Amino acid sequence: MRIERELQAHIRAAFEMVNDGPAGSSFPPPATLSDALTKALPPGTALHVAPKMVPGIAKMFTTASVNMWMRSVHSFLVSASLTNVSPVWASVSGYYSSHYSVRAMAHLLGFFQLFGRKRTVRLEIQGGRFVCSMSKSTVHDREHRFYWRVVKLNSLFASDPFFSQNDSATDQSDVAHRDYANYIDHLPHFPVFRPLDAEALRSRIDRISEIEIESPPIPRVSRYPDLESVQIVAYHRIVRFRDLLDAVLGTSNRFWNVHHDPAWAREFMDFQLTEEPGLAAEFSL
Numbered sequence: 001m002r003i004e005r006e007l008q009a010h011i012r013a014a015f016e017m018v019n020d021g022p023a024g025s026s027f028p029p030p031a032t033l034s035d036a037l038t039k040a041l042p043p044g045t046a047l048h049v050a051p052k053m054v055p056g057i058a059k060m061f062t063t064a065s066v067n068m069w070m071r072s073v074h075s076f077l078v079s080a081s082l083t084n085v086s087p088v089w090a091s092v093s094g095y096y097s098s099h100y101s102v103r104a105m106a107h108l109l110g111f112f113q114l115f116g117r118k119r120t121v122r123l124e125i126q127g128g129r130f131v132c133s134m135s136k137s138t139v140h141d142r143e144h145r146f147y148w149r150v151v152k153l154n155s156l157f158a159s160d161p162f163f164s165q166n167d168s169a170t171d172q173s174d175v176a177h178r179d180y181a182n183y184i185d186h187l188p189h190f191p192v193f194r195p196l197d198a199e200a201l202r203s204r205i206d207r208i209s210e211i212e213i214e215s216p217p218i219p220r221v222s223r224y225p226d227l228e229s230v231q232i233v234a235y236h237r238i239v240r241f242r243d244l245l246d247a248v249l250g251t252s253n254r255f256w257n258v259h260h261d262p263a264w265a266r267e268f269m270d271f272q273l274t275e276e277p278g279l280a281a282e283f284s285l
Contacts, residue, residue, distance in 0.1 A: 072100035087225035094230035
């Protein structure tokens with residue numbers, strides 16, 4: 001999958017902004033980006049954020065993207081550890097692992113949903129510098145549709161079967177499967193609560209990473225809890241985000257070098273995959 005030059009330039013410029021300080025303490029406090037965007041709302045019917053505010057916002061898009069990806073990794077560990085303990089929460093946390101990966105990718109591409117203000121935010125490079133604009137959200141811009149849609153519309157992921165539209169009206173759907181686990185009445189499957197130990201968790205993740213598949217097993221409501229499918233697609237999406245940044249940034253960015261291999265996950269996962277040739281991302285410049 002060839003990465004277009006425009007996207008390469010966007011990623012490199014975005015990560016250069018976070019390469020000038022201590023990487024280990026470079027994440028801002030909670031809600032920093034959404035608070036900054038709220039303060040930057042253009043007056044009246046204007047669309048563009050004041051230029052003086054854009055560099056700071058662009059930097060926060062980058063840290064938000066990586067932080068969201070790390071949340072995806074952490075949720076995947078939770079899902080894997082609950083596989084034999086709670087099908088309900090293994091399914092829900094597995095879904096959120098996928099959703100956080102997709103949202104991380106959307107932030108990386110320059111999209112943010114300012115839900116409370118009903119605004120869709122777009123960060124992009126024009127004339128060699130970042131510009132930030134906002135538009136009114138529509139009824140079709142709910143978070144669990146919006147982030148998945150903008151990623152799928154990007155040319156890099158349009159033909160990638162691991163990135164799909166997130167339609168709750170279909171049986172084969174990440175969010176429909178999540179909704180079933182969250183909201184349906186009379187769910188069965190309440191096994192005795194015996195948490196996985198570290199070795200069992202490693203074994204589960206190794207199994208997920210080594211399963212060879214011919215097509216992405218998007219979870220089906222009719223097969224609930226369908227945990228293997230939930231966890232396979234979540235893991236592949238985690239690895240795709242990481243591989244994309246590794247391909248574009250290499251080892252040149254101190255911030256990404258520190259965070260692309262979280263210390264708290266290192267004991268359990270190595271971000272490796274066994275993939276059929278037709279499914280491998282194989283990002284190239």
